[in-house]
């Protein structure tokens with residue numbers, strides 16, 4: 796069975812690779828900004844599904860398409876990838892010294908049967924208090940710009956994370972336990988496809 800990851804995210808690619816899965820990458824070209832922000836779980840499930848659907852539409856045969864979307868939620872506000880360094884600083888000031896939630900939506904589409912699995916995962920993250928200098932220096936590393944909330948738990952951002960409650964891989968951008976559950980629900984045995 797062919798597996799397609801509908802994502803340009805290097806983190807999602809790396810995580811799927813760690814699972815020893817053989818897969819292709821096809822980047823979805825949906826306009827993420829055109830979707831209205833609603834409840835975080837509704838929003839990330841919708842985007843994950845739209846990403847997977849836009850790639851699945853061009854496929855045929857025995858194939859699964861995986862789409863995912865990750866956002867940071869602080870006091871009910873959805874923070875996506877910052878558009879510039881100013882916005883990255885603004886996000887990091889909000890998260891500094893506080894707890895926030897990371898939501899990832901996951902969608903798997905079975906192209907042949909058109910069966911779908913759509914779900915989401917939530918992880919609590921506690922970030923230490925950051926001073927202005929730490930925020931400026933961190934932004935200078937270039938790490939924040941392509942990451943929801945303006946930090947990467949798997950990179951330099953790790954030095955600011957005091958603790959998390961929940962799935963680490965969800966914060967990094969792909970909830971692996973949910974992925975396994977989703978494959979199972981669609982009747983796919985992970986251990987069969989990595990053989």
Ligand SMILES: Cc1cn([C@H]2C[C@H](O)[C@@H](COP(=O)(O)OP(=O)(O)OP(=O)(O)O)O2)c(=O)[nH]c1=O
Nearest residue numbers: 802803804864865942943946947948966967968
């Ligand atoms: C919170 C956090 C997010 N991220 C990343 C994961 C995602 O790549 C990104 C959130 O943006 P997304 O819009 O979910 O994904 P993307 O634009 O990178 O890729 P695509 O839409 O093609 O799938 O933030 C980290 O790498 N580490 C973190 O700690």
